[in-house]
Amino acid sequence: MTADTDQAAPAGEPEGRAGTVGVATEVREPAPAGGEPPRRWLGDRIGSVEVLAALLILLIIFRDPLAAALDDPRLQTWTTVFVSIMVQAVPFLVFGVLLSAVIAVFVPRSFWAKALPRHPALAVPAASAAGVVLPGCECGSVPIAGSLIRRGVTPAAALAFLLAAPAVNPIVLTATAVAFPNNPEMVLARGVASLVVAMVMGWLWLRLGRTDWIRMPRRPELDDASRGRAFWAAVRHDVTHAGGFLVLGAMAAASINVLVPERWLQTLADNAWLSILALALLAVLLSLCSEADAFVAASLSQFSLTSRLVFLVVGPMVDLKLIAMQAGVFGRRFALRFAPTTFAAALLVATGVGAVLL
Amino acid sequence: MNRQAQAVVLLLLGGAVIRASVTDLYLRYVKEGLRPFLIAAGLLLVAAAIMTLWYELRPAAPRALAPTGGGSTGAPGDPPAHHEVDGHDGHGHGHHEPRVGWLLILPVLGLLLVAPPALGSYAASQAGTALSAPQQSDYPPLPEGDPVSVSVLDYAARALFDRGASIGDRRVQLTGFIADGPEGQPILARMVLSCCAADGRPVKLGLTGEVPTGLPNDSWVEVIGRYTDRLGRDPVNDAEIPYLEVESWRQIPTPKRQYD
Numbered sequence: 001m002t003a004d005t006d007q008a009a010p011a012g013e014p015e016g017r018a019g020t021v022g023v024a025t026e027v028r029e030p031a032p033a034g035g036e037p038p039r040r041w042l043g044d045r046i047g048s049v050e051v052l053a054a055l056l057i058l059l060i061i062f063r064d065p066l067a068a069a070l071d072d073p074r075l076q077t078w079t080t081v082f083v084s085i086m087v088q089a090v091p092f093l094v095f096g097v098l099l100s101a102v103i104a105v106f107v108p109r110s111f112w113a114k115a116l117p118r119h120p121a122l123a124v125p126a127a128s129a130a131g132v133v134l135p136g137c138e139c140g141s142v143p144i145a146g147s148l149i150r151r152g153v154t155p156a157a158a159l160a161f162l163l164a165a166p167a168v169n170p171i172v173l174t175a176t177a178v179a180f181p182n183n184p185e186m187v188l189a190r191g192v193a194s195l196v197v198a199m200v201m202g203w204l205w206l207r208l209g210r211t212d213w214i215r216m217p218r219r220p221e222l223d224d225a226s227r228g229r230a231f232w233a234a235v236r237h238d239v240t241h242a243g244g245f246l247v248l249g250a251m252a253a254a255s256i257n258v259l260v261p262e263r264w265l266q267t268l269a270d271n272a273w274l275s276i277l278a279l280a281l282l283a284v285l286l287s288l289c290s291e292a293d294a295f296v297a298a299s300l301s302q303f304s305l306t307s308r309l310v311f312l313v314v315g316p317m318v319d320l321k322l323i324a325m326q327a328g329v330f331g332r333r334f335a336l337r338f339a340p341t342t343f344a345a346a347l348l349v350a351t352g353v354g355a356v357l358l
Numbered sequence: 359m360n361r362q363a364q365a366v367v368l369l370l371l372g373g374a375v376i377r378a379s380v381t382d383l384y385l386r387y388v389k390e391g392l393r394p395f396l397i398a399a400g401l402l403l404v405a406a407a408i409m410t411l412w413y414e415l416r417p418a419a420p421r422a423l424a425p426t427g428g429g430s431t432g433a434p435g436d437p438p439a440h441h442e443v444d445g446h447d448g449h450g451h452g453h454h455e456p457r458v459g460w461l462l463i464l465p466v467l468g469l470l471l472v473a474p475p476a477l478g479s480y481a482a483s484q485a486g487t488a489l490s491a492p493q494q495s496d497y498p499p500l501p502e503g504d505p506v507s508v509s510v511l512d513y514a515a516r517a518l519f520d521r522g523a524s525i526g527d528r529r530v531q532l533t534g535f536i537a538d539g540p541e542g543q544p545i546l547a548r549m550v551l552s553c554c555a556a557d558g559r560p561v562k563l564g565l566t567g568e569v570p571t572g573l574p575n576d577s578w579v580e581v582i583g584r585y586t587d588r589l590g591r592d593p594v595n596d597a598e599i600p601y602l603e604v605e606s607w608r609q610i611p612t613p614k615r616q617y618d
Contacts, residue, residue, distance in 0.1 A: 048363030084387030244458030
């Protein structure tokens, strides 16, 4: 496939497909909810608020039994670790979402298309570099990449952006520097390795990718009556969405923290190759937010720096919540091909960069 | 989960974070330096919740005109060109409201109802003592005072890597909690955080002399004692544990800052 067809196709095809899907869903779904703002309390979705209220009342009533149930030291430690991961991640999550909403709402839609070079092979590094200045965690970059493709940006560039933005933005690199005060080279290694993986994947898509793998479901956005409304809607949606996945990640991390005996990790850590593979898999399973994962990596101090670099490079690019989100935004056929390839690329590149820089 | 429910959850989350950071609750989970960011993030969450509710509950009037408004959307009055209209900000709003948002109730619950304690003796028994190779080879002399107050981490590092040279014959005063040692005897421990409790690791000190007895695990004590060259081993990670020769001790209430 030449670069040209790749560039030309996405403008028409995925949108056409998305269109047919979209029209169908639009007729069925938003119609009842269509007159949106006075979301009727007797509509089909009234449930949430009442369910929430009932749930909270029940929780308050059963507060004491609940606390008693958490008395087991293991459960208590799990709760402490879970809560602390959430508390620590909330500022990162909120500021990331805020910035991404500012960019999404107040930066003109045509900006990215104009800013990127016309030739796709050049657009890939440009998009990766754009990812560097765009703060936000991976949860935010998946939908942004989706809308870039909708707006006619070549998928290769959008995917490079998707991979680069969460891994090498200023917040993430600062967090990495804070987490590794004694190893500033870690910041450089993380930036370089992540950029290389993003570009490799972009170019690989130019060579091998097929646009019909990408099927974008229709996403009725806010037809913004005002920018303020769109902005706060973006904030609300992203905090709930990304925050929900963050809770999943925190639960997984707390479970690993409590259940996996340290001696286990110790045995894995002793073997150079096994430790790299183990931390790459751990990164996928833990699904940590890229803005927080450096701190977890720092605490895995029994592992070599290279294997922890692999953890930091793989994590923001491939993990359980990302695979789920990519399947949602781009379609399952895409996610099934993209995620394993990215995993392999990230593993190889990060190991190589680690060998050179660390 | 509809938008009002999302707004309520955001309000609760923001409120819980603010409450935890204006009280000392947050110190159980994260470092002190995060406090201003926690407060700011909490306020933003509350603002997002209020704005969402405001837009949701406002009279519907402007909504009907929406698709024609906004220069940044597609051509006005051109509904079929939905690919122009959608993807306005690429965040997938609309009828696909994230169900995963329900999970955000869990941290709210954790902070408001449960408020789990800081990591203590159980976590300390699960992890190996966290002293790693020293950052510096020279330890500065201890500050003035008799007994001189030092942290468990500082004492352990000086005792282990400096073989007590910089402590000499001084009396030191340490604060920590009681945990089970390798052979069941009480040891003094303190958790060290680099970021949040997820990376909390214990520093352990063996005790000889007037060993505190009859105290349950997780009791906080202030011990006064001197350096001893006795060393033990932590079975978890096979690292050396320095000892302290205790002269006197007293039980104290749980301190505000439980982590070193």
